[in-house]
Amino acid sequence: MSIDKALAKTRGGFLSRLFGRGDEKLTAEWLDGLEEALVRADVSVSLVDPLMAQLRDLFVTGELKTIPKALTAVRETLVAALAGDLRLAGEGKRPRVILVVGVNGSGKTTTAAKLAKRLKDAGERPLLAGADTFRAAAIEQLERWAERVEVPIVSGKPEGDPAAVVFDAVNAAAARGNTTVIADTAGRLHTKGQLMDELGKIVRVAGRAREGAPDEVLLVLDGTAGQNAIQQARQFTATAAVTGLVVTKLDGTAKGGAVFAIVQELGLPVKLLGVGEKADDLVPMDPLAFVNALLPDAA
Helix, strand or coil, X not given: CCHHHHCHHHHHHHHHHHHCCCCCECCHHHHHHHHHHHHHCCCCHHHHHHHHHHHHHHHHCCCCCEHHXXXXXXXXXXXXXXXXXXXXXXXXXXXXXXXXXXXXXXXXXXXXXXXXXHHHHCCCCEEEEEECCCCHXXXXXXXXXXXXXXXXXXXXXXXXXXXXXXXXXXHHHHXXXXXXXXXXECCCCCCCHHHHHHHHHHHHHHHHHCCCCCCEEEEEEECCCCHHHHHHHHHHHHHHCCCEEEEECHHHCCCCCHHHHHHHHHCCCEEEEECCCCCCCEEECCHHHHHHHHCCCCC
């Protein structure tokens, strides 16, 4: 699924009613509607407030007269908010080590598998590591996905040491010539200190298996979870030195603007987007495509 299709619910709700009127002339009422639309789509208030202040100033002085020009200014601001180094870190390291972290239900395990397929399709030789040993079902789920996307996997035993699984997977990848290890870690509740400590141990042990590892710690966040997702992210960032974000379930929400709130609050780039349930429904963040999908042209 494309970014444009994934954001159809956001675009097709309040936003489409606002931008589909065909009124070219900018009015104070339209600016009020724009502000309400952005806030209702969960775009960060810390981003919306200065943007709207600037637009209203330009409107009052007569420098901004039409809806298309106002939308152009909005798009430029939103694209800039998502900009940054969106590449996966560690390219050229052998093996590159990517940890996938997040709470149960966020789409973490499927994200690990979809990322493996994406890298495989790009010519890499990924290896999955089933390090969510707290849930036998998670190991089984990742094993099924590994078979589905035809990527090898190193799995732990239920109740086993997840750090040991990651250690073994990194060593196995080095021996077999796999280019990237993608480790699915336990879906830790952010309120459970002991489990968060275990995540810290995984990070340390990965560094023993290959100096400098992990190269990337991707935190998977449910795009429908709102402020709760941001609170989770703060805890994970403190424990595991999160380097990038994956926002999932964007196809199931009318509040796709939450991505901006997540970026603004955490100061971390969203590198990947979960846009559906199929194996190919994990796509790189494209700020311009994302914003164009969120805000249609005035018609």
